[in-house]
Amino acid sequence: MLTLVAACLLATRAPEPCDGGHCHGDLPPRVEAIVDHAWAEWQAQQAEKPVQQTPFQITPQHKKDLDADAELGKKYAEIVDKELKPTEHAEFQERLDRISAEIVTIANSKRVEVSWGDGRLNPFKYTFKVVKGDEVNAFSLPGGYIYFFDGLMKYVETDHELAGVIAHEISHASFRHIATLQRERSKVQAFTIPLILISLFAGGGSGADVAAGAQLFEQAVGSGWSERAELAADWGAVQYLVESPYDPTGILTFMERLARDERLGPNYVLGILRTHPPSRERAVRMTARMGQLNIPVRRSVATTSFRVVVKEVDGGASLKFNNVVLVTLAGEDAVARGKVAAATLNDFFDRVPALFDVRAAGGRVEGYRRPLLELSPVDAALAGVSREELANTTVRQIQRGIYSLAYRVWDY
Ligand SMILES: [Zn+2]
Numbered sequence: 001m002l003t004l005v006a007a008c009l010l011a012t013r014a015p016e017p018c019d020g021g022h023c024h025g026d027l028p029p030r031v032e033a034i035v036d037h038a039w040a041e042w043q044a045q046q047a048e049k050p051v052q053q054t055p056f057q058i059t060p061q062h063k064k065d066l067d068a069d070a071e072l073g074k075k076y077a078e079i080v081d082k083e084l085k086p087t088e089h090a091e092f093q094e095r096l097d098r099i100s101a102e103i104v105t106i107a108n109s110k111r112v113e114v115s116w117g118d119g120r121l122n123p124f125k126y127t128f129k130v131v132k133g134d135e136v137n138a139f140s141l142p143g144g145y146i147y148f149f150d151g152l153m154k155y156v157e158t159d160h161e162l163a164g165v166i167a168h169e170i171s172h173a174s175f176r177h178i179a180t181l182q183r184e185r186s187k188v189q190a191f192t193i194p195l196i197l198i199s200l201f202a203g204g205g206s207g208a209d210v211a212a213g214a215q216l217f218e219q220a221v222g223s224g225w226s227e228r229a230e231l232a233a234d235w236g237a238v239q240y241l242v243e244s245p246y247d248p249t250g251i252l253t254f255m256e257r258l259a260r261d262e263r264l265g266p267n268y269v270l271g272i273l274r275t276h277p278p279s280r281e282r283a284v285r286m287t288a289r290m291g292q293l294n295i296p297v298r299r300s301v302a303t304t305s306f307r308v309v310v311k312e313v314d315g316g317a318s319l320k321f322n323n324v325v326l327v328t329l330a331g332e333d334a335v336a337r338g339k340v341a342a343a344t345l346n347d348f349f350d351r352v353p354a355l356f357d358v359r360a361a362g363g364r365v366e367g368y369r370r371p372l373l374e375l376s377p378v379d380a381a382l383a384g385v386s387r388e389e390l391a392n393t394t395v396r397q398i399q400r401g402i403y404s405l406a407y408r409v410w411d412y
Helices: 004-011 029-048 060-083 090-107 150-155 159-174 177-184 186-190 193-201 207-221 225-241 249-264 280-292 334-350 377-383 387-410
Strands: 127-131 138-141 145-149 309-313 316-321 324-330 358-361 364-367 370-374
Touching: 060 138, 060 145, 060 177, 090 127, 090 145, 090 150, 090 159, 090 225, 127 150, 138 159, 145 150, 145 159, 159 225, 159 249, 177 225, 225 249, 225 280, 249 280, 249 387, 309 334, 316 334, 324 334, 324 377, 324 387, 334 364, 334 370, 334 387, 358 387, 364 387, 377 387
Parallel strands: 127 145
Antiparallel strands: 138 145, 309 316, 316 324, 358 364, 364 370
């Protein structure tokens, strides 16, 4: 997430100033050949597409800027590839390749609103790599070289959340944030880079080292830019995700869970997020932006923890939310009734209700004064209580779920 910092740390190792984005230096000819090949490949892909939203004409200057990013990124990728080992989980790499390909197609063809960075349509030939390490982290080098740690791949609950992080990292590359920073702050070039690189990688890229490097870097270039970059990437991600099969809520729930785990204690490994906890403002802004686009916030889709799941158990079916059993239904049709109730309950939880929005009314549970769940005499018999008592217990369990949800959503 907040790893533009890491990207910048690497970017500052540029051996020569890159005024206007021309960084040819003493690059081996094969790099230019690779970039040209990628470019030709991209153009061929575009030609195959039947409909283009807008005719995309690239100027020679624009092509130079894109080439400069690709060359710079390739150089840093070579350094990173020496320091970080590829994952041993082939399934992580396959999952990342599959989802990132979908988001890349969108980012390379759709122009979006860019609140900070280069607002042109900047297509790149992207490569995504999963690398060893427990950090819940990912980072983006210029030109589309993007890295995800094992820790992040394990941390995402759904493809929606992974798509959210992918779209965020793509936005950093696509909005050319490193080039923008270099243009805005020339002193970045002069900063003592090797020191930071050592702190980044000497310990095998542990969270503490990355955090120390990030702090140094932030002090050197001043504050403010990274927040603008993060907000721009968050907003870019939402805009890409609405065009994709994935629910944009994924990036929000990912951020909310990171914020919660950050609070759990200093020993929790979150890499660079130690120095840059996801701010309440960031999540609030994202929720507001989603509202502007009429995108419903559906945590039941984007997560597994905030989704009511039906599980077949002895004598019936239990409904669980965030590892709490809300109620166990009984009878032959328990699973079918459970599925209907789960859909209604998910809509209810997605609205982040207050504790008093759920109540018992006879043998039934109501949310916002509408039926949420009808309990049968068979359900009551299985629990060994009356229908009214079972409804009261169920309400208390739903309130526990609301509490855990509200705690996650509002208390950053
Ligand atoms: Zn970021």
